[in-house]
Amino acid sequence: MDLNDVRGRFHKSIKPFTAFLIRHGIRPNVVTSASLIFMIPASYFLLNHEDELFISLFMVVAFLDALDGAVAENENAKTKFGAFYDAFTDRIIEGILYLCIAMAYENLMPLSFVTLILSYMVSYTAAWHKELKKIGVGKRAYRLIVFIIAFLMHQLFYGLLIISILAAITIAQRLYYVVRNYKEL
Structure with a gap:
């Protein structure tokens, strides 16, 4: 199964939720920022070997990473800044993740x-x-x-x-x- 097919199905399946977010003023960049914010306590839990708390928060981070793109695509809210900000935030999250693994x-x-x-x-x-x-x-x-x-x-x-x-x-x-x-x- 191709990742693009899965991505398309995911975006379609959560369209009512993405519409709800946009109606309430929650733009894709806010979702992107939330993923970075959730990564902060997740990294703390990783460093302190609190595995259940870490993986729970990290799965939230991963979901938010998928959600920001779905909001942008489903609600026609794609911007060049948003694409840059999403990729930039993804690199920060990856950097934090692998640095914390190295430290822990x-x-x-x-x-x-x-x-x-x-x-x-x-x-x-x-x-x-x-x-x-x-x-x-x-x-x-x-x-x-x-x-x-x-x-x-x-x-x-x-x-x-x-x-x-x-x-x-x-x-x-x-x-x-x-x-x-x-x-x-």
């Missing part, structure tokens, strides 16, 4: 930083050409799902390893696409 689990520090760098590179490649966002097996939504499942199974090492591998494959797929389609290289 010292044995995972090197892998956490590798995962962070590869995740950032996936985003960086897409920043150059919007079409690249559609390419690759390690899109952000998949990486978040892998992280949540690995955390719930108490298998952070393997989760970070899988995320790193997916990100590296995605980077390679995007580089291949660029080399194949832009002959001036």
Whole structure:
């Protein structure tokens, strides 16, 4: 199943909720800001090994990350600033997440930083050409799902390893696409 199909179904299924938010003055950027705000206590709980509280709040963060795009799309509220702000906030949240993992689990520090760098590179490649966002097996939504499942199974090492591998494959797929389609290289 393609992530875009899932995304489209999700957006359609919550259209009444997104309309409610817009009617009450809650714009997509407010939802984006809320995800960042929820990440602050989530990171505190991660650092203090309060796993249930962390993962509960982190799932709220992930839901809000999906919701902001749904609000923007469903309610015709897309803006260039909103797209920038959403991507910018996503990078901050990823940075906080992997930094906190490195601090809370010292044995995972090197892998956490590798995962962070590869995740950032996936985003960086897409920043150059919007079409690249559609390419690759390690899109952000998949990486978040892998992280949540690995955390719930108490298998952070393997989760970070899988995320790193997916990100590296995605980077390679995007580089291949660029080399194949832009002959001036």
